[in-house]
Amino acid sequence: MDYAKESLKKHYEWNGKIEVIVNPAISLETKDDLSLAYTPGVAEPCLQIQKNPDLSYDLTRRNNLVAVVTDGTAVLGLGDIGPEAGMPVMEGKCALFKAFGGVDAVPICIRSKNVDEIVRTVALIAGSFGGINLEDISAPRCFEIERRLKQSCDIPIFHDDQHGTAVVTLAAMLNALKITGKKLEDISVVTSGAGAAGIAVIRLLMSVGLKNVILCDSKGAIYDGRDNLNQEKTEMAKISNLDKKKGSLADVLKNADVFIGVSAPNCVTFDMVKSMANEPILFPMSNPVPEIMPDIAKAAGASVVGTGRSDFNNQINNVLAFPGIFRGALDVRASDINDAMKIAAAYAIADMVTDEELNPDYILPSALNRDVGISVAKAVATAARDSGVARI
DSSP states (O other): OOHHHHHHHHHHHHTOSOOOOOOTTOOOSSHHHHHHHSTTTTHHHHHHHHHOGGGHHHHSGGGGEEEEEEOSSSOTTSOSOOHHHHHHHHHHHHHHHHHHHOOEEEEEEOSOOOHHHHHHHHHHHGGGOSEEEEOSOOTTHHHHHHHHHHHHOSSOEEEHHHHHHHHHHHHHHHHHHHHHTOOTTTOEEEEEOOSHHHHHHHHHHHHTTOOEEEEEETTEEOOTTOSSOOHHHHHHHHHSOTTOOOSOHHHHHTTOSEEEEOSOTTOSOHHHHHTSOSSOEEEEOOSSSOSSOHHHHHHTTOSEEOBSOTTSSSBOOGGGTHHHHHHHHHHTTOSOOOHHHHHHHHHHHHHTSOTTTOBTTBSSOOTTOHHHHHHHHHHHHHHHHHHTOOOO
16 A cells, blocks of 8 residues: 555545544533533532632543644654644544543644743643643753653653653563563663654663663764763763763674664664674664664564564554553543653553563564553553552
């Protein structure tokens, strides 16, 4: 199928992938129906919420409503195409929220690249939602936007490009390591890409035991003291590549156990994989063209390969994570989505593949498996309670 051609045709037919549907429990057939759903009866729930704003979760749909927010600067491999052009992706995200998590979501596309304006806009509308999903906002601004919104809002703020990717990558790593018989604390990892996703992936992996990791950007290995590092890279340089190895991606990939790619197509070669440690694991996740094609990686000796594409085995897809994560967070009215909740989500995803099913071509459940969201939601809700951020 020519997905580009067919998708464009379908988008004309659909005229939007989401719509607002009136709650079927509401009847609007009689005068009394109108008086209960709207004026004058609606005044009483308004007054109750005025006294206690938390009642907005019980008396309105806020308890199940998420805003999917973008400025259109880093849209799905297309780059800075603007907020309106990002709308089809945001609608798609909202559709996935509903299909895989039962979460109602609304796209919010902001006509600004100014951090202050974006933060203020989201903070001002936060009272209408139970959570905020930041999406396709370019680095390094995305880090500051998320950080400041977490400080100013009392609902979960979750940048999916960072944390959704990190959760599913951790799940993939847990099962890939079972196959190779290696342990997270013993392996060496090299990444290509030190933007939002790359940094979030490594931070989460380090939080569960990874010690030896080197991040690479377009200029090569990142190390403490290297020139031309932004604030986020500078912070990562202090906790990674402790031996301060220098050089290109090819230089530092030698003898590494794992490669994680969130960067650019075809930047890893057959010979680079051959130079890695025995039974290497490769997650080349650049879309639509990965850092190395799976067949080339396997021919060079890769034990396990996972990409971001649905037409290859082991798709590392955020849809395995974010619907269930928000479902679980909303169910317990969490004030945050913290590391404990993300780690719980990763283990829940990994556990969806049984030991009997696990093999080099099947380390993650299908993105279409509706049971994943249910399992993730339960694990996240439990972790929220255990970590003290649940409010019910």
